[in-house]
Amino acid sequence: MPRFPKPPEGSWTERYPNLGTGPVSYDDSITPEYFEREKEAVFKRAWLNVGRVEQLPRIGSYFTKDVRAAHASIIVVRDRERRVRAFHNMCRHRGNKLVWTDDPKNESQGICRQFACKYHGWRYGLDGSLTYIQQEGEFFDVDKSQWGLAPVHCEVWAGFIFVNFAQEPTQSLREFLGPMVTDLEGYPFERMTSRFGYTTTVGANWKLFMDAFAEFYHAPVLHGNQSPEKYSNAARQAGFEAPHYQIERPHRLVSTSGVRFWEMGPDMTKPMERLTQGGLFGPWEPADLGELPKGVNPAKCDPWGLDSFQLFPNFVILIWSQGWYLTYHYWPTSYNTHVFEGNVYFLPAKNARERVAQEMSAVTFKEFALQDANTLEATQMMLETRYVDRFLLNDQEILCRALHTEVRDWIDAHEVREGVRR
Amino acid sequence: MKALLPAEFADLEPFAAQWCLPTEHERYHARLASTTEEMQTFYDAVTPRAEAAMDYLDALSLDSLPDEATNLLYLLYSMIQASFPVELWRQPRVPDSGATSFDCFVEPVP
Numbered sequence: 323m324p325r326f327p328k329p330p331e332g333s334w335t336e337r338y339p340n341l342g343t344g345p346v347s348y349d350d351s352i353t354p355e356y357f358e359r360e361k362e363a364v365f366k367r368a369w370l371n372v373g374r375v376e377q378l379p380r381i382g383s384y385f386t387k388d389v390r391a392a393h394a395s396i397i398v399v400r401d402r403e404r405r406v407r408a409f410h411n412m413c414r415h416r417g418n419k420l421v422w423t424d425d426p427k428n429e430s431q432g433i434c435r436q437f438a439c440k441y442h443g444w445r446y447g448l449d450g451s452l453t454y455i456q457q458e459g460e461f462f463d464v465d466k467s468q469w470g471l472a473p474v475h476c477e478v479w480a481g482f483i484f485v486n487f488a489q490e491p492t493q494s495l496r497e498f499l500g501p502m503v504t505d506l507e508g509y510p511f512e513r514m515t516s517r518f519g520y521t522t523t524v525g526a527n528w529k530l531f532m533d534a535f536a537e538f539y540h541a542p543v544l545h546g547n548q549s550p551e552k553y554s555n556a557a558r559q560a561g562f563e564a565p566h567y568q569i570e571r572p573h574r575l576v577s578t579s580g581v582r583f584w585e586m587g588p589d590m591t592k593p594m595e596r597l598t599q600g601g602l603f604g605p606w607e608p609a610d611l612g613e614l615p616k617g618v619n620p621a622k623c624d625p626w627g628l629d630s631f632q633l634f635p636n637f638v639i640l641i642w643s644q645g646w647y648l649t650y651h652y653w654p655t656s657y658n659t660h661v662f663e664g665n666v667y668f669l670p671a672k673n674a675r676e677r678v679a680q681e682m683s684a685v686t687f688k689e690f691a692l693q694d695a696n697t698l699e700a701t702q703m704m705l706e707t708r709y710v711d712r713f714l715l716n717d718q719e720i721l722c723r724a725l726h727t728e729v730r731d732w733i734d735a736h737e738v739r740e741g742v743r744r
Numbered sequence: 745m746k747a748l749l750p751a752e753f754a755d756l757e758p759f760a761a762q763w764c765l766p767t768e769h770e771r772y773h774a775r776l777a778s779t780t781e782e783m784q785t786f787y788d789a790v791t792p793r794a795e796a797a798m799d800y801l802d803a804l805s806l807d808s809l810p811d812e813a814t815n816l817l818y819l820l821y822s823m824i825q826a827s828f829p830v831e832l833w834r835q836p837r838v839p840d841s842g843a844t845s846f847d848c849f850v851e852p853v854p
Binding site for chain 2: 516517518519520521524547548592593594597664668670671672673674677678680681682684685688689691692693695696697699
């Protein structure tokens with residue numbers, strides 16, 4: 323008997339008939355050719371989150387971002403009107419990378435009044451306009467107003483900065499996000515400025531690693547050793563079921579039920595969790611955020627643990643019932659590598675006890691992520707041997723099935739539109 | 745030599761030089777550079793004092809901690825780092841994590 327009712331269609335997967343229920347292939351994760359098609363059809367077409375407005379606190383604050391999957395490198399900056407803008411990070415004179423520090427292959431950040439090219443000294447305002455040409459008289463009838471930095475479509479939603487590399491995006495950011503995501507508006511993201519950020523390069527296709535965070539079926543097994551034996555035995559025995567899945571294409575959601583560690587006996591929690599009053603689910607003392615917007619826990623699960631909003635293609639916002647949130651970014655760098663970034667956000671701690679509970683939560687998050695990362699390198703290695711190409715997915719893995727399906731559909735639609743194939 | 749910790753926590757001073765570290769990067773690498781036995785000794789000394797340390801720190805403003813108090817807070821962060829090898833892994837690294845890293849590039853101050 324399932325612990326939570328399945329939808330009337332019989333299963334979550336069958337609720338979305340385009341997904342099918344058959345075995346799947348991971349051919350989409352093991353070749354450079356497929357990655358090239360993803361770049362064109364997905365990463366150069368979809369809205370991509372590149373950060374938050376708190377990273378640009380003042381006029382002239384900027385950061386650069388390399389988006390290899392769109393073959394792009396951009397500057398994101400707050401201009402004099404306090405608007406967030408994005409530009410290709412390239413001088414219009416001879417194409418030099420405009421903003422970089424020490425090593426042009428690294429990203430950089432800072433604050434400035436204008437951008438000056440290291441090569442011949444051309445300068446640009448914060449709005450991208452070309453303001454100065456060294457020895458301008460040597461050029462031939464230059465109209466500086468025509469030679470500003472090449473803009474990148476840039477829109478902000480709920481403090482999240484998105485860019486789009488299409489000539490003309492087919493949808494506005496709001497249309498792209500859709501109501502399932504925009505109903506999160508009003509969640510106090512902007513107040514959660516206590517941030518822990520982590521990054522690593524993972525030797526696995528970006529979709530395979532997203533899959534690892536799109537299902538919790540693995541949690542009692544892979545992460546079983548993170549808990550006292552009595553707890554992990556009970557968790558493994560029970561298995562994992564989510565009370566709610568939702569797909570509003572191209573985005574996906576899973577909500578989980580809560581685990582009330584703080585109500586459990588000492589043989590079910592770790593001594594350090596009891597001492598610090600924190601752990602995987604966050605500080606045990608919930609943050610008071612006031613009334614939450616309707617998009618949070620949309621199925622009103624009770625008890626409720628978390629919502630994992632998986633924004634297509636490579637961005638996750640994970641909201642915990644304890645009153646904090648995480649983001650994940652998966653930035654492909656090749657068909658079998660990607661840069662994974664995880665950010666943990668809390669309200670600023672009011673005292674040392676709160677800060678210690680946050681530290682325990684952040685350190686626990688990292689311990690779990692290390693287990694996930696290495697496991698997925700093992701998966702990539704074996705898939706690339708190509709001896710087996712049919713794999714089963716269960717109903718709790720619906721969001722894995724959905725991601726691969728969505729990518730395939732975007733590639734099909736794009737290639738038909740472009741006349742690459744019929 | 746000037747004490748790193750508040751006088752009330754002089755008993756933890758022997759661990760201060762090694763574990764009062766301001767960044768997660770330094771604390772995590774101190775963990776990897778230590779043996780489980782060394783961390784067990786540190787853990788056994790600091791955990792019985794953690795409640796008193798948090799009481800001491802909670803009487804102060806988190807935004808303007810004196811240096812010794814900040815060091816005490818860092819020591820608690822290191823206690824959390826050491827707890828994973830001591831309570832779970834019996835080795836410095838997460839088992840089966842190979843050469844995988846997950847580098848902290850930004851964290852709250854303090």
